[in-house]
Amino acid sequence: MNHLDELEAEAIYIMREVAAQCEKPVMLYSIGKDSSVMLHLALKAFYPEKPPFPFLHVNTTWKFQEMISFRDKVSEKYGIEMLEYINKEGLAQGINPFDHGSAYTDIMKTQALKQALNQYGFTAAFGGGRRDEEKSRAKERIFSFRNFEQAWDPKNQRPEMWKLFNTEIYKGESIRVFPISNWTEKDIWQYIKRENIEIVPLYFAAPRPVVEREGNLIMVDDDRMRLKEGEEPVIKKVRFRTLGCYPLSGGVESEADTLDGIIRETLSAVSSERTSRVIDKDGGAASMEKRKREGYF
Amino acid sequence: MDALLKFITCGSVDDGKSTLIGHILYDAKLLFTDQEQALVLDSKVGSRGGALDYSLLLDGLMAEREQGITIDVAYRYFTTENRSFIAADTPGHEEYTRNMAVGASFADLAVILVDASQGVLTQTRRHTRICSLMGIRHFVFAVNKMDLVNYREDIFKKIQRDIKVLLAEFNYKSAVLIPVSATEGDNITRKSLRMPWYHGPQLLSYLEQIDVSEDPSDAGxxxxxxxxxxxxxxxxxxxxxxxxxxxxxxxxxxxxxxxxxxxxxxxxxxxxxxxxxxxxxxxxxxxxxxxxxxxxxxxxxNSGAVVNSIFNADLLWMDDIKLVAGKNYILKLGTQSVPATVMNIKYKIDVNTGKEVYADMIYKNEIALCEIVTGSRLVFDTFDNNNALGSLILIDRITHATSACGVIRESVSRGTDLTWHTMDITKQFRERQMGQKARTIWFTGLSGAGKSTIANELEKRLTANGRHTMLLDGDNIRLGLNKNLGFKEADRIENIRRIAEVAKLMNDAGLIVLTSFISPFVRDRRQAREIIGGDFIEVYVSTPLEDCERRDPKGLYAAARRGELAHFTGISSPYEKPENPEITVDTSKNSMEECVDIILKKLESLAEERKN
Missing domain, CATH: 2.40.30.10 (Translation factors)
Known part of the structure; x- marks a missing residue:
């Protein structure tokens, strides 16, 4: 077995453990490349059965249009149950990424996720988080427990020995499960190539209308994009290393329009992938840990 | 070498583990520039006075940055031209031993740091022992801080001799010593010019080529x-x-x-x-x-797996709540989950010396060889034969904490190990012959609540109706079967276990058993329920404390109030009320006859329910 085989077998083992032991699991689906890999693994893990749980997309309403059409195409193709959750209250209040900064992320992502998990009563939620993404994630267990307020307590994590996962919880508590904890960005790309997994075309370089903001190239995906004075969208050949809300996702100039091209660029990359995600920078180095304590995935 | 190498770094608090990994990443150009910039920025406010502090790359949690120590396992991923690695950086402090064990259970190889200026310490022994316990068979001893001892060969040689002695105790497949300086970078990725006397490999190149694959398994x-x-x-x-x-x-x-x-x-x-x-x-x-x-x-x-319910295992205790023999847990092994009781603590293993020490309780971070009995048949093997079928965790039934992890040393053959003799005269046969359904009616409640009086009256009524019964109470059990038990916690648990086992045997004989014991703890009653199974009926005699104390038939409450009786339930020791008893009666509200009527009526309706 090579190291991708080992990582694949580990992820499948974890998914099957959850399906066999947790009362009401769900798989978070963010439409990104990690979600595409997670979906692919779930289809393999339970084959010939369909994954025995639904998928949940928390929609902030500010996703790239191409992401939403990709989501709908994929759920149709594989016949999986795709739930969409939007924080209606936040939407009604007009919460948006331009005026509300980190409050936007809290209300439309963190709060929306909590509301969705409570509404459906999910006891375990799969996420595509990887330990190589960010320092506080590097210390999180594969099975990560949330109290009744969905908060994470990093000082009180259950010891995780061998492959023996303790999934006992009380009513109201829940588990976040990260089957691809041990994958790196490079593993993800190599696996996508090996398994021929479909991903959103935004990952490939193409001419797109962008403006430059604080060193990030932001794509003008629809007419809700607010241009600052003097900003004029220009067409550049860009691709995205991570996908989220288009006003918060920085693209990089690139010629990589094939998987091989992306893998080559990733191998020689000079910055880690989260730098192109604008939200991480609010609040300094420890911002992700703070958000996780508050219930962010 | 295409396979992953999963390794753990361990050492005591200031041995420089995080610095070592940080240095490998830095030297091997495995850092992204934004991480490198953050490192330079953090170092300015960090501890090494402006010089790069490589450990800041790894100590991710806010609490760790504040305290300057690593409290939890951090996983790092890197790939060189020759191999992919996952490094688990683990806390060295004794208080966080369990977190170190988490890292060790995941790894194939351990890099154990030894401070050259201090030599082999107690912690070096402890870490080696835990790595070995968790199944690591490949060791690298990185003798760090060689810069602080002027790169002297004699100091390295002395440590080499001590490590050799240390390793003699353990079962391992490979072990090397490498003299390094994590802060200066000697022998990390490049050969050190300051130690010309050293001709061995550098740390990174050694890790790139070591083969940790298992021999083609004979385990079937x-x-x-x-x-x-x-x-x-x-x-x-x-x-x-x-x-x-x-x-x-x-x-x-x-x-x-x-x-x-x-x-x-x-x-x-x-x-x-x-x-x-x-x-x-x-x-x-x-x-x-x-x-x-x-x-x-x-x-x-063709596997060596056995089906049995008793075995000996080395347990690493990880819970703040101590282990006392007789306690019942959920045991997880492979994909099996069964109730299990730690029957007997054979001895504690001093993690520092390896000596066997007598103990009747085990505290957090201690290792002990224990005899474990499972509530149903378990399929297992020894850890040495088959890691997956020989490793287990114990889960606390109430807090849901992972209380311990353990590795099976041997299966124990004993009476219960033999296949149950199929008896021609079955329990069902005896029940039919006696014209009744076997039951254990378990009375619980405060001293003086009226348990024994009601049980006694109930037994008379049942007998009058032609039923076959047996009443177990403090007098006939404490004075005989359990006369070797005292009142400490382990004895209390064993007392209840024996009563439950005897009740079960009598149920198998077709009898209706009535037990009358205070049995104040939820945990003990739950164990009794598990042993006895479907025949168990809990009757809570809920007479309030004031009434019991006012009656005080044996003068015990008065004595307890005077401080003459330690651990007296209701006064100096708690009574945990049953959450879902099948039947509740209160002698302060109903007469004894009424209580018995209530119980008899409820027994009938329960019999109907359980029939359906």
């Missing part, structure tokens, strides 16, 4: 079943990961614990049909006949 084929895949009536497959050996279409396999046999009809690796599959793969296996298989069963071929 084993696959614990995780779940049954049944999308429709035409397909039934058993999903799990092959833990040892291999299976091919056409092989005859045995299902444990039932020992039924069947042939392998199909094997899938993920969604791909294959002819054979080997250890490590996640598979779905279909069999040629309708054998009874569910989660927790093990598919085997």
């Amino acid at each position: 084929f084993t696959m614990p079943v995780q779940r049954v895949c049944r999308p429709d009536l035409t397909f039934r497959g058993f999903q799990g990961q092959i833990e040892s050996g291999e299976a091919a279409v056409g092989d005859e396999i045995t299902v444990l614990p039932s020992r039924e046999k069947a042939l392998v009809a199909d094997i899938y690796e993920g969604d791909r049909r294959v002819e054979r599959s080997t250890a490590g793969h996640a598979v779905t296996i279909c069999l040629d006949s309708e054998v009874d298989v569910s989660r927790g069963c093990i598919l085997t071929k």
